[in-house]
Amino acid sequence: MIEAMPKLKVRTKVEFPRFVPVVRLTDERSWFWGDLSLPWIVVRLAELVKDKALMLKISSCGLHDFLNFDGKILLSTVPFNRAKFKYMFKHKETMGFKTITIKDEVYRDLLKLKRKDESFSELFERLTKREKPDLMRFAGAWKMSDDEWKRIEKTLKERRRSADENFEERVKRLFE
Numbered sequence: 001m002i003e004a005m006p007k008l009k010v011r012t013k014v015e016f017p018r019f020v021p022v023v024r025l026t027d028e029r030s031w032f033w034g035d036l037s038l039p040w041i042v043v044r045l046a047e048l049v050k051d052k053a054l055m056l057k058i059s060s061c062g063l064h065d066f067l068n069f070d071g072k073i074l075l076s077t078v079p080f081n082r083a084k085f086k087y088m089f090k091h092k093e094t095m096g097f098k099t100i101t102i103k104d105e106v107y108r109d110l111l112k113l114k115r116k117d118e119s120f121s122e123l124f125e126r127l128t129k130r131e132k133p134d135l136m137r138f139a140g141a142w143k144m145s146d147d148e149w150k151r152i153e154k155t156l157k158e159r160r161r162s163a164d165e166n167f168e169e170r171v172k173r174l175f176e
Contacts, residue, residue: 017038017039017040019038020038020040020041020042020074021038021041021042022041022042022043022044022076023041023042023043023067024044024047025043025044025047025048025051025054025058025066025067026047026051026054031067031068031069038069038071039071039072040071040072040073040074041067041069041071041072041073041074042073042074042075042076043063043067043073043074043075043076044075044076045075045076045077046077110123113127
């Protein structure tokens with residue numbers, strides 16, 4: 001007999017505040033919320049799993065009591081890659097992260113543009129990179145007569161002379 005699949009639970013949208021600090025359980029210097037009213041903090045689950053003594057200590061009193069924190073605690077299961085972390089901070093002083101919301105259609109379009117070995121951050125950098133245009137590709141595009149060039153050259157000389165005279169007058173007024 002084949003059983004029907006259980007009904008999936010509807011996920012609810014969770015609104016995070018702009019700032020959610022990541023707290024190190026083994027470093028009390030990162031527990032700075034005493035004077036702040038923080039609604040959330042993040043704790044890395046990997047820290048608990050690695051340190052059995054710490055896990056026993058927290059198990060005996062609970063994570064909220066251990067941290068003396070009344071808000072919500074988000075347990076992060078994101079693995080911490082130390083080599084990548086060191087590399088990121090070796091070349092950049094700070095590395096910020098933002099969460100964005102995009103439509104499914106836009107996501108699919110971005111996936112089509114994304115290269116196999118490219119992260120989404122690298123994709124956005126590539127798409128938004130503003131290169132200086134090569135002005136030499138316009139060289140010779142404007143076909144002008146000798147008369148046009150002479151008029152332009154004459155206008156430029158007059159404006160330069162006028163600018164020089166104005167500059168000399170302003171300098172004289174400064175030192176009078």
